[in-house]
Amino acid sequence: MNCRDVEALSHAYADSELDLVRTTEIQQHLTVCRSCSREVANIRSISSALKSSTFYFRAPANLGNRIRQSTCATNGTVSLRRRSEVHEMPWKQWMRWLIPVTASAVVILLAISAVPTADKRLTGEVVSSHIRSMMANHLTDVASSDQHTVKPWFDGKIDFAPPVINLAERGFPLIGGRLDYLQNQPVAAEVYQRNKHIINLFVWPSAQNRNSSKTANSKKGYTVISWEQAGMNYCAVSDLNAVELREFTDLLQ
Amino acid sequence: MPHLDAAYNLARWLTRNEHDAEDIVQDAFLRAFKFFDSFREGNSRSWLLSIVRNTAYTWLEKNRKHEIGTVTDDEIENIQDEAPTPETVLLHNTGHQEIIAAIAGLPVEFREAIILRELEEMSYKEIADMMSVPLGTVMSRLARARRQLQESLRHRQPGVAK
Numbered sequence: 180m181n182c183r184d185v186e187a188l189s190h191a192y193a194d195s196e197l198d199l200v201r202t203t204e205i206q207q208h209l210t211v212c213r214s215c216s217r218e219v220a221n222i223r224s225i226s227s228a229l230k231s232s233t234f235y236f237r238a239p240a241n242l243g244n245r246i247r248q249s250t251c252a253t254n255g256t257v258s259l260r261r262r263s264e265v266h267e268m269p270w271k272q273w274m275r276w277l278i279p280v281t282a283s284a285v286v287i288l289l290a291i292s293a294v295p296t297a298d299k300r301l302t303g304e305v306v307s308s309h310i311r312s313m314m315a316n317h318l319t320d321v322a323s324s325d326q327h328t329v330k331p332w333f334d335g336k337i338d339f340a341p342p343v344i345n346l347a348e349r350g351f352p353l354i355g356g357r358l359d360y361l362q363n364q365p366v367a368a369e370v371y372q373r374n375k376h377i378i379n380l381f382v383w384p385s386a387q388n389r390n391s392s393k394t395a396n397s398k399k400g401y402t403v404i405s406w407e408q409a410g411m412n413y414c415a416v417s418d419l420n421a422v423e424l425r426e427f428t429d430l431l432q
Numbered sequence: 433m434p435h436l437d438a439a440y441n442l443a444r445w446l447t448r449n450e451h452d453a454e455d456i457v458q459d460a461f462l463r464a465f466k467f468f469d470s471f472r473e474g475n476s477r478s479w480l481l482s483i484v485r486n487t488a489y490t491w492l493e494k495n496r497k498h499e500i501g502t503v504t505d506d507e508i509e510n511i512q513d514e515a516p517t518p519e520t521v522l523l524h525n526t527g528h529q530e531i532i533a534a535i536a537g538l539p540v541e542f543r544e545a546i547i548l549r550e551l552e553e554m555s556y557k558e559i560a561d562m563m564s565v566p567l568g569t570v571m572s573r574l575a576r577a578r579r580q581l582q583e584s585l586r587h588r589q590p591g592v593a594k
Binding site: 196221222225229233236237239243245249250278282288289290398399400402 | 551
């Protein structure tokens, strides 16, 4: 990489938004180029100065109340207008309940998702594991594109048998497997590839035997898709775009 | 009320005015209640902030049309030849009011990129989804926003010729 390439990517680099390959290339360039490393230092210092809470405008104390009151007021007018119609349209009585109930449901749901949920913690753990697996040069314990090699390798190392399939024909070749640790338990990490992007698929037994729909999250530019299927938890993570990662997870189901 | 600070902060920076920000947040929360069906999966803060953003843009469109769309994304950047002042020195000499004024002076598209990235710590991907622009546009808007900010802070330095 030369200075011009680095300059184009310096902000994404300072924001930790680049993939591992480009990050490493820039790091190498920065060790030899003072002017580019000064540029990156500049970006970082401006960015950390702005992160100060003094630039964050907190909502005035009465704004929450004002919003609560205005939702009540909206409901009030709705119910007044409806009241005259109640006799001919009994179902409209439900409307008077529906709006406040929906409003409270929204507040509760938003509140629940505001605290770091188990889901969010898992996303964080999975992304860290994924990054670590590539940084520490420890992507696979068993490197093989053959599912009949990878699957038996897990026997005896974990007390469950994760399904392993090779999706090479569909454009997601298997490249190996590894033992990893998530949520205080050993998990199977199956490693797949899409072009130059690495996909880690974590598999471990779930407490309930149920099938759930997929949840997609993103963190630090990585996409995480998780779901439960036939007594197993699945969690796929990659820097691949969400659409292709979704395609990958669809092939597994 | 969850994410109220985040909603207010974004509205406050987009409108640069307390009263309008409060109205926009109130309006956005009402819309959020109404359109809760459209919230499916993912991050509730991003979802709420995109409603705030849409509400603010509708308001800007109506009241301050000249402020939006001043940024062209295919513009070729002019690269500076002068050696930049190290930013640590620059920021050290700049008061907090000057920094606020410098951010407020950015075009709204740059300002929101800075707020979402630096204050809400959102990823490029989240910002791109919220603004409905490609990832590369987020990258270039942020880079140009920071550069413009740097430039504006340099001019606000005591003793620097304008």
